[in-house]
Amino acid sequence: MSGKRGYFISFEGIDGSGKSTQARLLAEHLRGTGRDVVLTREPGGSPGAEDIRALVLEGATDRWSPETELLLFTAARRDHLERTIEPALAAGQVVITDRFADSTRLYQGLARADLRAVVDQLHELMIGREPDLTVLIDMDPGTGLARALGRGEGEERFESFGDAMQQKVRQGFLDLSREFAERFVTVDGNREIDAVAADIRDIVESWLP
Incomplete structure (x- = not known):
């Protein structure tokens, strides 16, 4: 066990x-500098959470009510936190x-x-922590939607909500970046992958202890 807390x-x-691509590229870069890195995802990131991922990301868009989705995502996040994130941080790894x-x-x-108030109440009760750093990749919603629908990964439940949802979510993320300005950095994603990755590397290196 490392005596140093992770990040x-x-x-x-x-x-x-x-x-997803940028998270992977950052993990590869940090490993190349000698950092011990755990790359994970949500929903998922632990065996139980991956089971819940299949429930919430596949099927018709009206399969679950927003309230039921919230409970499922919170359950997945709790398992992810217990099984993957907290053990890695306790071992001094970068997650x-x-x-x-x-x-x-x-x-x-x-x-x-x-349901924002309910989301925050459940988060405080069952999760109780935020990332040390959140990298928001901001992008034109139309471009993002075309990419998402072209992936053919079979998990298009949320992508299928369409352009109006993408516009709303983009603005919502920008609003969150102001609400949690102490941990958010925003990167322009409307560029070549390597240019975005280089900016993220510089940002993360300046934030890491």
Whole structure:
């Protein structure tokens, strides 16, 4: 066990913003500098949470009510926290997650229903922590939606809400970046992958202890 506490980084953004690619590239870079890195994702990141991922990301868009989705996502996040995130941080590792609680604040808290207060109450009760740094990749919603729908990964439940949802979520993330300005940095995702990655590397290196 390391005596040094780890560091927790989340990536957020609309579907198709490139956050998954950038999270992976950052993990590869930090490993190359000798950091011990855990790359994970939400929903998912632990065996139980991956089971819940299949429930919430597949099927018709009206399969679950917003309230039921919120409970499922919170259950998945709790398992992810217990099984993956907290043990890694306690061991002194850098944890990089593709999405965390900010996505729930947006998708279940605002974009689908007015449940933000409930989201925050559940988060405080069951999760109780935020990332040390959140990298928001901001992108034109139309471009992001086209990318998301073109992936063909079979998990298009949220992408299928369409352009209006993407616009609303993008604005919501920008609003969150102001609300939690102490941990958010925003990066322009409307550029080549390597240029975005270089900016993120510089930002993260300046934040890491």
